[in-house]
Amino acid sequence: MRATSISTSVELGLRFVGIWPGLPYGTFTWFTYMTSLVVVMYLEYAYIFDHFDIDNISNLIDALSIALACSLGFLKLISLWSRRRIFYDILLAMDEDWSDALDRDRSVLSVMSSNANLSRRCSNVLISINTTAAVCYAATSFTRHSAGFKENLNDSLRVLPLKMQFPFEVNASPLFELLAVAQFLHVVSIAALVAMINCLIITLVLHVSGQIDILRRELLTISCNEHQSQRDSIITGIRLLITRHQRIITFSDNIEELYSDIALMQFLSNTVVICCIGFTIIGSLAKDGATVVLLKSAIFYVAVTLEAFIFCFVGEYLSAKSKSIGDAVYESLWYNMTTAECRILLFVILRSQKRLTITAGNVMDLSLEGFTTVMKASASYMSVLHAMY
Template structure:
């Protein structure tokens, strides 16, 4: 495939660009490599590793999700226990759909990463490099926060909750202990009570939990990586606009029109990059928006019922999961808000410079930049809902509304 900016990117001007790329992408690459979404850079047999990872991930997820759904539909008769299991089933199905969406969008993810490499190669001044590293660090931090919260919540669920369920194991009619797993299994496939099967299934469920949370953390990692890169580029454009009149930091003695042409070209690249990022993330953000609203509602209900039943272990575990999912949704909305705010500030910068000292034609061209900035770049959920802090508030309000509906329905 011919990359549209290949000539732009072939001659690196930043001698530190390889170290910089490693610095800003390291954690995202670790997370996404484990599920085969990060573009392969290996040669020979190694280039097939992402496909193998994708195949194995789908197998493990299907193994657990299908059994859970069949158990809810065919075996579990207690409506309250069905509701308990519905949260995991919903979260698993949403994560599986997000994983499929990431797999389909993998070519565009590769193009976004290639443009990031091109942008890092073309950094010339230390001032611009510092701006990009500043937002690169923000992207790293957001990725780490998401990973820590998601993995810590899942570890609590498959260890503490498994221990709590194990203590509550009951006896069957033959006076034999029934061993229960945190994720239900369908007895029509195999007898999970037999001794190597139980341990094997538990290991598979732990791997499934890791995969589910890796998909969720990976979506946030991609959003943080791409959005903060765009924010760093926007800051460079704003610094160039601030220098448009004086030209103190210009690479050569050139007139304002030439400097403005370079600024517009850079701005257009950012807009195209942001549009591509929005295309990559719109499906996963849509599934995240819908799934998080529903699952947060169910986790709130689980916390309330465990509080009423004085189930301290269940309350602690579900509270941890609730905090993890809520915080992850907050991070996505914060990333979207940051991108909107930064892209709007380009127009503000055009108004705050000493534009009256510029030629009339250059001032007219600035008006076009202001007009473009009035339609800021953003990350949307399926092109329907724009991710922002107000969206996060709507998610919480909707989850509480669903919670009241579920409580009222069960109390009748």
């Protein structure tokens, strides 16, 4: 097994956009891909402004939801690139934790390996879900075009996977086929990269939770002895545990700094996008071809909702794990220790009362309560749009 918590799929995604440390042409790769995203977003928003028609609001909202999702991925990559130094520090700390685990007993390595395997499975599942959603969204456009083409044999019915406003005619072959393939690859790549960023925060939180589990186990196994020499070694061991606790706090603070702005963008974007997709699904129920639209939007809706849930769940999970450190200290054999030893452990309990958390732009903590807030707000806006339409 690879001595790292980062899955191969996440590492490949970071290499693809040039963020992984040590790449020979990382900056060039980064600017090349980001330039392509800028061109795509310009064409998408040009279509929205050119086709801004309230009478055809379903088409407008469909185009807007995809443009916002693409913009969110663009802003996430910008934020990750601007804080790549913090990301490199996190990777270095993870490598140090794995090196330390390889030098200790097998139980420590077992805890870290279990969390690493879980993060790899989650990464593969989430990337697969996002990629499947992108493929289904693009494929339904081709399905709708094929059905209409068979009925009317009219080239004007050709529909690209993404709604874009091009400055030239795109219906002629082979230009249409080339653009369709390019859009399909773009949709799949941005969906996979957005999933990769979501998987990365899961990996980091699972890694730090593994370190907390190791710290809790060592706190519970603190033993006491009457001999002064062994008591001195106990105090030394407690101080070492405090140092490891501080490393966990520093690691968590780095995650917070790396993902705080990304989480805020995720909350704002998901509220609007979930509202738009939900409105598209409701509006298509009474129209012809509802099955295609439902297939196109339902998987996309699940993928976007899952993104918001992931961020909220990992924040809740990290907070719960951090508070368990104080419980582990209380459950240790502190009543057999001297006053000086108990005083040292008391500081650990006091520090663990300030839970570790991830915030959305330092505005609110990521929690399951925050997820319900996003869903309620999206449902409210969707009801308003449906009533107006």
